Amino acid sequence: MAHTPRKIFKVLVANxxxxxxxIIQAAHELNMQAVxxxxxxxxxxxxxxxxxxxYRVGENLAYKSYLNIENVLKIAKEAKVDxxxxxxxxxxxxxxxAKKVEEAGIIFVGPSSDTIAxxxxxxxxxxxxxxxxVPTMPSTPVLQDLKQALEQAEQIGYPLLIKAIxxxxxxxxxxxANEKALKEQFNVAIAEATSAFGNGGVYLEKYLENAKHIEVQVLGDGENVIHLYDRECSMQRRRQKVLEEAPSPSLDSQTREALCACALRMAQEVGYKGAGTLEFLYDSKSKGFYFLEMNTRIQVEHAITEMVTxxxxxxxxxxxxxGEPLAYKQSDISLRGHSIEVRINAEDPQNNFFPSPGQITKLQCPTGSGIRLDSMLFSGRTIPPFYDSLVAKLIVYDQTRPFALSKLKRALGEFKIEGVKTTIGLFKxxxxHERVQAGDYSIHFLEDYIGGKYGV
Structure with a gap:
């Protein structure tokens, strides 16, 4: 195969x-400069x-800085990044x-703007x-009005979710839960979606009781695509993931192969380029899985897939x-061992997870075989109040799930962050918990646990 001339010497990290x-670490390993x-x-x-x-990108609030497209592109041009x-x-x-990046003659690290759209x-x-x-949850098209929503809801059956597109x-x-709730919530959901996303489009989707959230990692070069198996992401609070593991303890090998094959087929049909994730809801009783959405970017929880593949x-x-072709064929990818990630947030679990910004006064990190820490932390660092409260991801790897859980327990015991409240104690x-030890938890488990349902 002919060598592809290099195009990227300098990359700006818009995050x-x-x-x-x-990303800066990965760029440096490829001898690229990072901005x-x-x-x-x-x-x-x-x-x-x-x-x-x-480079300073703007004021503290995200919409004036990290979300300001013009400011980011201005720096990219000034720094002469590729x-x-x-x-x-x-x-x-x-x-x-992504489109403005492309139009500026700069490479967008990810899929094309059309694929993202x-x-x-x-x-x-x-x-x-x-x-x-690919199996999907029973759902409606984008709804025009409440009358249409009520008609469609009757066909699918309650309970339902109203979702912003x-x-x-x-x-x-x-x-x-019922028709009365739909009448009350429908216009509120549209107003919320318009305010939050600039798009008021909503649709209805069937709601699965005790569902699990399982996703499949894909990687493509625009022509060839592979999957890198699955992750279980059912440990959630307010629909935000807090703990993930790979592979999912919920799937048997037959279901795993079927799920990954579906995700791969869909990614291949859109000619996917870059890293992406297809998310599914899984019903462990029927072993049915249903496509939810695709994330056209790297995921927070990508590290556990890296550990097991x-x-x-x-x-x-x-x-x-x-410009390099995909370095792997599907036959090169196999699962080995088990990996778990916990998201360490600067929050106070004792006070309804209230954000806990402030200065890190002491930091002691866990070490040893099979332990990885993806972190922004250093002693003396001040955690600002303006952004997401994630400060570190603790990732463990071992031969089996019980060993991985044991290693995670040990690592959490060694992890000391002082000066701000964190979720370390909650994870301990x-x-x-016996349900977590058994891998028997749904997307509602954590909120029930916090609410005292399991005697906590």
């Missing part, structure tokens, strides 16, 4: 926190310390941003899933964006 650090962006609150953060150059990696969150699934729109993604013969990250979703996903994203209790 902050632990994912910015992760960080920061706000006043983020000046001197770990990403800025590690990057080759750093590529922009958006990470996750912020502008990572913004098709308009299609797969990032839940209604269009559901259409694609049906076309690709432009939603994401657990936002833009409302539960309705040995594939560095962020490095692969950069190499593919640089959580992983000791």
């Amino acid at each position: 902050r926190g632990e994912i910015a650090v992760r 960080a962006i920061y706000t006043d609150a983020d000046a001197g953060n770990l990403a800025c310390q590690l990057a080759d150059e750093s 590529a922009i990696h958006p990470g996750y969150g912020f502008l990572s699934e913004n098709a308009a941003f 299609t797969m990032g729109d839940k209604a269009k993604a559901l259409e694609q899933a049906k076309k690709s013969q 432009a939603g994401g990250g657990g936002k833009g979703i409302r539960f309705v 040995g594939v560095d996903l962020v490095r692969q994203m950069l190499r593919i964006a640089d 209790k959580l992983i000791a």
Whole structure:
């Protein structure tokens, strides 16, 4: 195979926190220069310390800085970068941003703006899933008015979810148990969606009791696509994931193969380029799985897939964006061992998970074989109040799930962060619970647990 001339020598990381650090590290391993962006609150953060150059992107509030497309592009041009990696969150699934990057002659590290526009729109993604013969939850088209919503709800049956077509990250979703609730919530949901996403489109979807949230990682170069198996992400609070594991303890090998084959087929049919994730709801009673949505970016929980497959996903994203063909065939990918990730947030679980910004006065990190820490932390770092409260991801790997849980217990015991409240203590209790030990938990488990349902 002829060698592809290199196109990326310098990459701008359009993000902050632990994912910015992760991308800068991957860029440096590929001998690429990395450019960080920061706000006043983020000046001197770990990403800025590690990057080759750093630029102030705007004021502290995200819409004036990390979400400001013009500011990000202005820096990209000033720094003369060849590529922009958006990470996750912020502008990572913004098709308009990806298009402006492309139009500026800069490489967008991820899928094309057209793919983001299609797969990032839940209604269009559901259409694609049906076309690709991937099972989907019974749902409606985008609704015109309440009258149509009530008619469609009658056909599907309650309970239901009202979903914003432009939603994401657990936002833009409302539960309705019956017709009365639908009448009360419908217009509120539209107003919320318009305010939050600039798009008031909503649809209804059947609601599964005791569902599990399972996703499949894919990686493609625009021509060839592979899957890197599954992750269980059912441990959620307010639809935000807090603990993930790979592979899912809920699937037998036959269901796993069927699920991954469906995800792969869909990614292949859209000619997917970069790293992406297809999310499914799983009913362990019937072993039925249903496509939910696709995330056209790197996920927070990508590390556990890296641990069980040995594939560095962020490095692969950069190499593919640089014009290299996919470095793996499907036959190269196999699962080995088990990996678990917990998201360490600067929050107070004792006070309804209220954010806990402030200065880190002491930091002691766990070490040893099979322990990885993806982090933005250093002693003396001030955690600002303006952004997501995620400060570190503790990832463990071992031969079996019981060993991985045991290692996680040990690592959490060694992990000390002082100066701010964190979720470390919650995880210590959580992983000791018999349901978690058995892998028998649904997307409602954590909220029930916090609410005292299991005697806590």
